[in-house]
Amino acid sequence: MTFIYDWLAKIGYTHPLHPVFVHFPIGLTAGAFFLMLGFLLLKQSSLQISSRHVALLALLFLPFAIVTGIMDWQRFYAGVWLPEIKIKLTLAITLFLLLALVIWLGLRKTSANGILLALLTLAVVNIGALGYFGGELVYGSRVPKAPxxxxxxxxxxxxxxxxxxxxxxxxxxxxxxxxxxxxxxxxxxxxxxxxxxxxxxxxxxxxxxxxxxxxxxxxxxxxxxxxxxxxxxxxxxxxxxxxxxxxx
Ligand code: HEC
CATH class of the missing domain: 1.10.760.10 (Cytochrome c-like domain)
Incomplete structure (x- = not known):
């Protein structure tokens, strides 16, 4: 792993890797939610299919964001179990399960769209929280709290x-x-x-x-x-x- 960062530093890349990968699953999760919302409002079946495909893409990209997040955590935070790290890991695993459930339910023709929308709503709340704790990690605790x-x-x-x-x-x-x-x-x-x-x-x-x-x-x-x-x-x-x- 050190090898990857050392090599990247040679070509002038010294930042964390997670920010590069994280936008794919995050953006796609939001996309799946809005497409499903659009389907329920407009009753266009193509939107429902798109929502399922976009959720699948989100699920496929999520592991890259998780793995680079763990790598950056080792590299830039020395693998210390900060509270934000615990929360973000829990949220990421929850997001993975939510998206997997959305895709699995979507494949079964009988499933109610209301449930899918509820699950995608939870997923959107989840990505908001992931972003918040990411910000906390980078900006919030640059400074230890004082009496x-x-x-x-x-x-x-x-x-x-x-x-x-x-x-x-x-x-x-x-x-x-x-x-x-x-x-x-x-x-x-x-x-x-x-x-x-x-x-x-x-x-x-x-x-x-x-x-x-x-x-x-x-x-x-x-x-x-x-x-x-x-x-x-x-x-x-x-x-x-x-x-x-x-x-x-
Ligand atoms: C623009 C970036 C920057 C800012 C802002 C800054 N520093 Fe520094 N600081 C450095 C750098 C770079 C060094 C290494 C020595 C050098 O280059 O002069 C350093 C070194 C130090 C050191 C010596 C560390 C050592 O182990 O020898 C102390 C103490 C320090 N800074 C305190 C402060 C304090 C207090 C402030 C705010 C009032 C501050 N710095 C603001 C960049 C900064």
Whole structure:
């Protein structure tokens, strides 16, 4: 599997694979639903046949989306069982079963179209939820949640840093993640770094500087406390803020 991603990186493709494949089953599922709805409203039998064919295509493409999803999960989330991953896997398997049921019932001439529409409605709700939790995975939890006292710092992180440092990583220079940065050990070092970021060898890298006009010393302090909570203390204390931590 690493081989596939390494090879893709050689030709300049470094993204996840799932987004490329996921639109086929998702779009086709929605198509099957609307064709069935059209059949029930307009009573044109060709729409019913189309709905069944489109549902079959959705079922055939779904495994590609599931497999690339699992591959991306291993590659980009290190196979960690995040809640969103559990939900998405459950939803994907449910979608597979729903589509299989739609096709099987459709083949039996006696089956009621109302039931087919109900199943396809569930399938459409399912793909909506799959999309929602996909978004949660990519955007929702780039940032660990903070207790109220640290929320100002969390907002500064979301607004200024999380784009390049999602989940405390580093999308530009992955070997220099925020979560294990030596600058988080002491506030003075952290402040100096933000004002004038440097690579470990003291050369200038790609990290933008944050002058006082962008983030005041007070804001940098709030940010620092939040980062310590989110990425340093959490490793020791399972996401609980230490009692002596305050904004002073
Ligand atoms: C445009 C992308 C980008 C943004 C925005 C950004 N950084 Fe960085 N950051 C980097 C890069 C790239 C590096 C690697 C060093 C370099 O290139 O200067 C880095 C390195 C760091 C390091 C040192 C990591 C190490 O292990 O040595 C810290 C600490 C850090 N950033 C904190 C922050 C904070 C805090 C913010 C928000 C105020 C922020 N960064 C915003 C790209 C960014």
């Amino acid at each position: 109220v006292a640290l929320q100002a710092g969390q907002r500064i992180f979301e607004g200024n840093c999380a784009g390049c440092h999602p989940r405390g990583g580093n999308i530009i220079v992955p070997q220099l993640p925020l979560r294990s940065a030596p600058q988080l050990n002491e506030f003075g070092t952290f402040l100096a770094f933000l004002r004038n970021p440097k690579m470990p060898d003291r050369t200038t890298g790609l990290m933008p500087a944050f002058p006082a006009s962008k983030l005041s010393d007070q804001e940098v302090r709030q940010l620092y406390l939040y980062l310590r909570f989110a990425f340093v203390e959490s490793r020791r204390e399972e996401m609980m803020p230490s009692p002596e931590m305050s904004l002073q």
